[in-house]
Amino acid sequence: AQSVAQPEDQVNVAEGNPLTVKCTYSVSGNPYLFWYVQYPNRGLQFLLKYITGDNLVKGSYGFEAEFNKSQTSFHLKKPSALVSDSALYFCAVRDPHGGATNKLIFGTGTLLAVQP
Amino acid sequence: DAMVIQNPRYQVTQFGKPVTLSCSQTLNHNVMYWYQQKSSQAPKLLFHYYDKDFNNEADTPDNFQSRRPNTSFCFLDIRSPGLGDAAMYLCATSRAEDTQYFGPGTRLTVL
Numbered sequence: 001a002q003s004v005a006q007p008e009d010q011v012n013v014a015e016g017n018p019l020t021v022k023c024t025y026s027v028s029g030n031p032y033l034f035w036y037v038q039y040p041n042r043g044l045q046f047l048l049k050y051i052t053g054d055n056l057v058k059g060s061y062g063f064e065a066e067f068n069k070s071q072t073s074f075h076l077k078k079p080s081a082l083v084s085d086s087a088l089y090f091c092a093v094r095d096p097h098g099g100a101t102n103k104l105i106f107g108t109g110t111l112l113a114v115q116p
Numbered sequence: 117d118a119m120v121i122q123n124p125r126y127q128v129t130q131f132g133k134p135v136t137l138s139c140s141q142t143l144n145h146n147v148m149y150w151y152q153q154k155s156s157q158a159p160k161l162l163f164h165y166y167d168k169d170f171n172n173e174a175d176t177p178d179n180f181q182s183r184r185p186n187t188s189f190c191f192l193d194i195r196s197p198g199l200g201d202a203a204m205y206l207c208a209t210s211r212a213e214d215t216q217y218f219g220p221g222t223r224l225t226v227l
Contacts, residue, residue, distance in 0.1 A: 034215070036218075041204075042220055042221065043120075043122075043206050043208075043218035043220045043221045044159065044206065044208075044218040045218070046215055046216070046217060046218075088156055094213070100166065100212050100213060101147050101166055101171075101210065101212065101213060102147070102210040102212070102213050102215065103149075103161065103164070104216060106158035107158065108157070108158055109156060109157070
């Protein structure tokens with residue numbers, strides 16, 4: 001079965017320190033991978049995606065993610081966390097059986113808390 | 117700016133009273149999705165339209181219906197809201213297999 005796992009419900013990091021939010025996936029074929037961020041009472045905001053090409057993907061607000069095929073991972077990273085990065089982060093993979101759409105399989109989400 | 121708009125942002129309805137949530141987009145995307153999201157859980161796909169073709173998820177209750185009168189607009193109708201339908205409802209759009217872009221959501225309260 002196709003799935004996405006975010007093993008950490010919450011990640012705590014001090015402002016200025018590097019952050020990592022973990023994501024692993026299980027999907028048939030080549031994965032299309034996405035990261036979204038959600039602030040309280042808001043919709044999901046697209047951060048970055050991996051379709052093909054360079055394994056290191058750069059996105060919005062200084063975030064980047066590294067695609068690792070052998071470990072089936074797509075961890076989200078940022079070199080220096082800001083308090084304003086505190087939010088709920090979702091990893092997602094395109095459902096390969098979703099037809100000609102971008103139906104997504106979401107992870108359970110990771111709450112990032114950045115302490116000042 | 118091109119965007120996905122949802123109205124209203126907050127909706128209060130009574131148990132059993134039909135309610136309609138609205139989504140519009142200026143992105144000219146051909147696919148529109150409706151999700152239900154409860155208390156910081158992952159969004160749950162209810163259905164999507166590919167152009168005019170409606171695609172229901174297998175576990176979406178019959179209480180939830182949708183209409184897409186044109187490319188720009190899509191509506192979510194809840195025929196008889198129950199207390200368990202209180203949630204954030206998210207609309208998203210994509211151009212076929214490309215990235216989904218989400219609206220700000222409508223928070224539904226059922227009294």
